[in-house]
Amino acid sequence: MFILVNLKAYPCDPIEVATAARDVAEDAGVRIAVSPQAAHLESVADTGVETWAQHVSPNGYGSFTGSTLAEAVAEAGAEGTLLNHSENRRKLADIDAAVRAAERAGLETCVCANNPDQIAAAAALQPDSVAVEPPELIGGDVSVATADPDIVTDAVAAAGGVDEDVDVYCGAGISTGDDVTTAEELGASGILLASGVAKADDPRAALEDLVSGL
Numbered sequence: 324m325f326i327l328v329n330l331k332a333y334p335c336d337p338i339e340v341a342t343a344a345r346d347v348a349e350d351a352g353v354r355i356a357v358s359p360q361a362a363h364l365e366s367v368a369d370t371g372v373e374t375w376a377q378h379v380s381p382n383g384y385g386s387f388t389g390s391t392l393a394e395a396v397a398e399a400g401a402e403g404t405l406l407n408h409s410e411n412r413r414k415l416a417d418i419d420a421a422v423r424a425a426e427r428a429g430l431e432t433c434v435c436a437n438n439p440d441q442i443a444a445a446a447a448l449q450p451d452s453v454a455v456e457p458p459e460l461i462g463g464d465v466s467v468a469t470a471d472p473d474i475v476t477d478a479v480a481a482a483g484g485v486d487e488d489v490d491v492y493c494g495a496g497i498s499t500g501d502d503v504t505t506a507e508e509l510g511a512s513g514i515l516l517a518s519g520v521a522k523a524d525d526p527r528a529a530l531e532d533l534v535s536g537l
């Protein structure tokens with residue numbers, strides 16, 4: 324299972340989380356990545372943890388003020404990028420172009436979506452992975468794998484029906500090792516989480532719990 328920790332715009336210490344994620348990944352032999360604000364990509368990547376951007380723009384170099392270029396995040400040390408997060412939704416054409424921009428820069432891609440139908444559309448763009456995250460469960464206390472297990476199994480089936488090479492992750496409300504193993508049993512090959520680590524009093528302990536059943 325891949326554990327991708329999205330720090331969103333939470334006021335946590337990205338280096339504290341990155342250092343803990345690096346150590347827990349090494350100790351447990353589990354793949355863990357951290358996705359900080361764009362301004363923190365380089366310092367997070369410098370810790371040695373696998374680092375992801377939260378978004379990249381669909382355009383390449385040029386007169387595009389305010390862009391977050393795929394090339395720039397790759398140069399900062401990112402190895403992958405989220406796209407179309409529930410809190411940063413984009414037009415289909417822009418998601419497609421952003422997947423292509425990320426590929427050109429050598430970044431792994433994960434396109435987020437609300438439900439299995441959107442997962443099928445996202446998988447058709449041939450990212451490396453898609454992530455189903457029901458918006459109403461994001462930031463809550465109940466894991467998507469418990470509250471709505473069908474959405475995970477249906478997302479796995481929807482993506483597989485379009486492109487079997489696209490991995491399927493799930494997220495929303497995940498905070499414990501039980502949540503992670505339940506998601507794995509439903510067919511997800513990774514989880515995407517935020518508040519369970521970014522808002523934890525002890526991010527290292529939260530990460531250790533997440534990998535405890537793997």
Ligand SMILES: O=C(CO)COP(=O)(O)O
Nearest residue numbers: 461462495496516517518
């Ligand atoms: O949006 C999410 C991860 O990208 C999920 O957030 P929570 O883990 O806080 O529910």
